[in-house]
Amino acid sequence: MRYYHKRKLSSRLIENKEIIITSGVIVFCLLLSLFFPVQNSAQRLTRNIFFLIIVPILYYKLILKKNISSFGLTLGDKKSGAFWGISMLLATLLVFFLLYTYTDFRKNYLLSSYIVHNFWIFLLYELIIANLFVFIQEFFWRGFILLYFSKKIGIFSIFLQFFLYVLILIPTRNSFWQMAPTLVISLFSGIIVYKSRSIFYSWIVALFSLVILDSFIIYHLK
């Protein structure tokens, strides 16, 4: 039988202040990444880089005095990474296929006509824009939120970050189908990162899955 000391709420808050403050920082970063005023796409990208990458890094380095490797910027558990990476890639592609086959996904997932009709633009888009987007997603959601909370709540951190991601998609007013691939990636990448303690595997898996999805769609469009 486990025994818990009966303590005052204030002392409990003080003891968990880092979690509280970090949660606050996460919330602020998310809100600012959504609502900080921007005028164009460049500023929007900059906003995401700053609030989803730089702020967490600075917070870790300056406030928590931690190493940035804590964001999963290491190779971690390579075996687990490889295994779970491949597994989750297949799972992701399977889900994509199911979505594409059995839902209205293919009608509502939109790709720019430039990408569809020009391979080089497609390549540029996937390697730079999509890649950057995926990296930011992996860094903040998996590297920052998941890895931080995994020490506190274990495997629930995967669902926490997934849940938060779903929450912030609401105010963005993007269509569900347009964001469906990232939702799938969010869940499966969480598993990869949780198992491997690295975001490299999930980053690669997410990028690959998106490239394959886009290629698949373009292939079928043509």
Place this chain on the structure above:
Amino acid sequence: MKNKKFKKIYSVLNFFLIGFLLFSQAGMAQAISVGDIMGAGSPLEFTNEILEGYGIDPSTVTSFGEVANVSPLKKTPPQVSLFFTPTNPSEGEKVTVTASPSYFMNNPKDLYFTWFLKSEGCTDKKLDKSKYDYNEKCDLDNDGEVDIEDYKIKAMRIIANGGFIISSDNIYKSSSDDDGYEASSGGNDQKGKDAYCYIRDTKSGKEYQLKYCGHLFPNAEYENFIDYNGNEINLDGDDEGKTGNGSFGRNEEKFWQTDPNSNDTSNRGNPDEATIAGLGITSFAWNYQKGDKVGVVVEGVSTDAPPTEDASYKTMWAMNNGMDDFDASLPDEEDYQSTTDEIISTTIDGLYTINLTKTTRQEIDGDIVNGIATIKTTVTMHNVTIVTATPQVLVTDVDVAETDDVPNPIITYSTQDFSGDYDLDDGEIEKPSDLNKFLYNSLVSPQENTPGSNKLDISLSYSPNNPINDPSGASGDGDLLTINSSVSNAKDTNYLQYDWKVYAGADISSDNWTLLLKPELFESTQSVGLGIDTFKFKLGLPDTNKYLKVVLTVTENTGEEYPRKSTQDVIIPINSTTEKIGVFDVLATDLTSTPTIDPDNLSRVKFDSGNEICNNDDLDKALCPVTKNQIIAVSVPAEHFLQTTNPDFLWTIDGKPFSYPYCFFKDCDATKQTHVAYFPVLKEVGEQYAVNLTATNNKGEKINITRNFQVVDPKITIRSADTKTCNQTVLGQYFDINGKSFPDYSQLNFWAYNNSNIKLEAVTTGFSTSPENLEWEIDGDSINSANASVYGYRIDGAGILTLKPKDKQGESYNISVGTLYTQNNLVKKALNAIWGVTYNQFYEKAVTDDAIITMQDPPETNSGSIKSKKIFATIYSSTPDYLAFLLRIVLTISLILFVTKLIFSFSPEISSREED
């Protein structure tokens, strides 16, 4: 009756008496005194009896004789007047002065006109006294003094020269003309007659003969004159230089600057010397310089002849001025009394010495007429007893006849000519040249000579003729009073300086006029300055002011010596009233179904006043827009015009009185006009009506008020009902003639704040309509009172449409409103029945208006925030957008980190256990 009988007897007796004297011996043999027979006292009485017998009053004869005795003194002497053209010349302008002689017996062409011209730079002792400063250039006769002779030379040179240009002095070395002239005393037509020169005492009217005769001509006198040969001579007026001596040599030609080869240099039809003598020179023109003065003296013969046995008349001089002070008088009669004593013999008797003395006394008997007097000489003999020792005169025996040679007394009469023995106030006058001293006072400038030449003829007029004053002040409806001026004799209206002043008074004959300052004259135009020939202001004065006195002072400032300045005023009665003609649309009632009501109203339509119109906008107040076939009601408040005061309404439209065939409206009186009147609008678009009311209000004030109407096309316009939150877009500014600016509003585009409801109304011009008849269209949706709420809008009872604002700046509403304009059927019926408008003249017209309302953010109200924002805005606007964005994001991150660090600093360090 008694007198008549007496006269008959008297006449019969006279008859017999005359017969007796004629036919009796006694009558032939001895003289019988008439007085003895008639019983009268003297011949004078006898004469008086005769005059009275013929109905003549002897005193009248006496009076006539007295007048006849002095009539020579009353005669008008020769005179001359000057006229200048122009009367107020400018510097350098050619001025012509014309002499108009009168009371000369000569024809003007035979008179001698001696002109003289004095310039401002030439001073003389006589006129300028202490200011005299010898100017060598003015001393034309080189006698060391500037005097009237120099002025004569200057004028007569100009006349004689006649524009002749002297190329060099060498032209006088030869002469081919014969232009001498011998002048005659009294004029060119008096040749061969003896000269008798007279002057006249202005006051007494007596004329005095001068001892010597002559002329007042200028002479060619010049010491050290360089003659035509180049030699220096003394040109003497008594010798060759004398004017009018019949000789006009080359030296004279040179002196007078005439053409030696022309008999008539000035082309006046006279030899040069005659021209210099002024023969027939009735006018003289020269280029005017500031300060020039000119005068003339005219020589001729008067209409009066001297008491001489020849054909001569009196030679006299007339000058335009100067002889007024001439006062001459003979010595008193007492001065001519003389008494001389001559001792004939002496006898000594003891202590006494007795002288037989002959006393001769001379005195003037009667009056001196024309210098001739009768001298009475009385010689008496008398003994003068003297005490020898003292000697003291003890007694004088008068009129003692001691000898046969000398009868006692002896009285004799003789005549003596005293002419020339008179005294003058200003020295002796013996010869005509002594009159020169009077010529100085004859000098006049064109301005001085012409009475009124300095006066500007200002005329003032004002409009309206019966100006209405509104005591409520500037915001009232007082008339705009316009006073126009014109100056008929202005040289150049651009140089007229105007100064308008306005005074107010309660009484037209009041001496207490109060000056109204410019702030009291609402909307007044400029009152002082060049060219301001019109002055306007709005009548908003206190009602104690019954009259305005507008005084205009005009100064003509073209640089003359004597700038003309005149003042004119006009008194304007003003009627103070707050009365206004109210304008209303009409409410028509159909009486067809109620034949007992107003049976005389054949139209069966009765009108009453509806809503007041043309009462909100200043422009509409000034010119009320109405539409064709509209019926308009005009009225004044009945309570201001009680019948007890007999208001006597007179409504006119375009000057013609209103008239109706029968009563068809409320407050109508079939016998006379009332405080209400109705008229139909029958003119075409663009034409105007003027409705005027003359009446007397309760205060006894006669009012005369007018409203103007203009026929327009019916129009509907969208306007904001709350201009603070929504209004027409300002396109710019336009300025009226007074420089006042007005915003130029867009008719289509509106702005609205995106935080306030938008309230719109449809304003109709020239007609009225109810909100129910309006059709709104908002972003393509048709909106009316019934369905407005369905779309989230609202239309209230006053027809005001309320919209919710759109959120974002730049979003807009597209709105239109429309209705169908047409006359009410009852109005059509009345127009047809009362004013004969045929039904085919009525029309319908759809009227619409559009508006685009664009949202915009409301302005910041916090001034501090605005200020700080301005600073940041300056930095921000000068920084590239992206850098500014980065700056913002960095600042945000810094804030997050700072706050986080701050929170951590308030709590204990993280324990290692927690880390695990």
